[in-house]
Amino acid sequence: MIQKQIIELPVTQKIDIRKLDLSEIEEWVKGQGQPKFRASQIYAWLWEKSATDFESMTNLSKEFRELLDSHFEILPIRIDAVQKSSDGTIKTRFVLHDGNKIESVLIPVPDDNRFTVCVSTQVGCSLSCKFCATGMMKRMRNLSSAEIVDQVVLVNKQSMDHFGHPITNIVYMGMGEPLLNYQATVTSIFHITSPKGLGMSPKRITISTAGIAKMIKKLADDGLKCNLALSLHAADDAKRDEIMPINEQNNLESLMEALQYFYKQTKNRISFEYVALHGVNLSMLDAKNLAKHCRKFPVKVNIIEYNAVEGLPFGRAAMEETDAFGLALRNLDVTVTIRRSRGKDIDAACGQLANKD
Ligand code: SF4
Secondary structure, three states: OOOOOOOOOOOOOOEEHHHOOHHHHHHHHHHOOOOOHHHHHHHHHHHOOOOOOOOOOOOOOHHHHHHHHHHEEOOOOEEEEEEEOOOOOEEEEEEOOOOOEEEEEEEEEHHHOEEEEEOOOEEOOOOOOOOOOHHHOOOOEEOOHHHHHHHHHHHHHHHHHHHOOOOOEEEEOOOOOHHHHHHHHHHHHHHHHOOOOOOOOHHHEEEEEOOOHHHHHHHHHOOOOOEEEEEOOOOOHHHHHHHOHHHHOOOHHHHHHHHHHHHHHHOOOEEEEEEEEOOOOOOHHHHHHHHHHOOOOOOEEEEEEOOOOOOOOOOEOOHHHHHHHHHHHHHOOOEEEEEOOOOHHHOOOOOOOOOOO
16 A cells, blocks of 8 residues: 655745835835835735725735735734723723733713723733732733734724714823833834824823833934823832832832933923822822922823722722822922723723733
């Protein structure tokens, strides 16, 4: 009997086309003997029209679409579950192509014509802030820039469907630390703001960081036009070390110096996020320490109501405790906004994102 020999051919892996920039797509198109403008057509399908397959690229010939499909893949995120809060906030869990899950939140304020999406940049987070549900998860991986843009595209559609209004603002404040996924964060902003992408104004985008001094300076050097929010949460190093371990390598002096540099280089808006933790960070001394940091560059403080997370030892401050702290800051000439919590009945508020069912 003749035994058949099985020859194993190498499996050629398809390339995620959204990892290529326009010049790389042009290069490939040229190699296929196609005119250069085909690359711009493909690019527009990917970033302006958010196509999720090659089949839908109808201004390309069927043969060319098949050729694309044999070389490349598009790995869109998909909606896994949606929860709607009684206050209108919508939390969406997305499943990624590898089965990992992330969450985004749509926060509508129709009276102000403000529809904000809060996007994630990592699956989980490595920074372990002590009050945060995401911090209890392990960091599984970084998101690609396309996976960040997909959140904006899909939540924008939700906003249109539910409120008849597109999203107006984007905050990089969901799961993960954007500056530890620097390249994907910056590339996603490029696609969101580019006229060849979603065409949004960078002034409507805020990157929120737990505070990585050297990456804040890099943002400034790279000329980013977005706003920056520092999740401050404590105004002296001893306290901040306790609740945000990242402070041990990035103390307040280094952060303020980085923010001063960022402001000098970019003149972009800076804010401090300050979560109101009962009995932890709302004393009059905390207010004085915080006010000192506010004199170094123009900055606004957003005090955010905290929502207790099961298993974590922090409590929600009473409204009077938060208001007294806000007033103390105002008396020290600090610009303050107190943000009442949104989406708390669906665990969509700040620090509550944890992929729970
Ligand atoms: S607050 Fe932000 S940086 Fe800190 S653990 Fe949570 S997701 Fe990570």
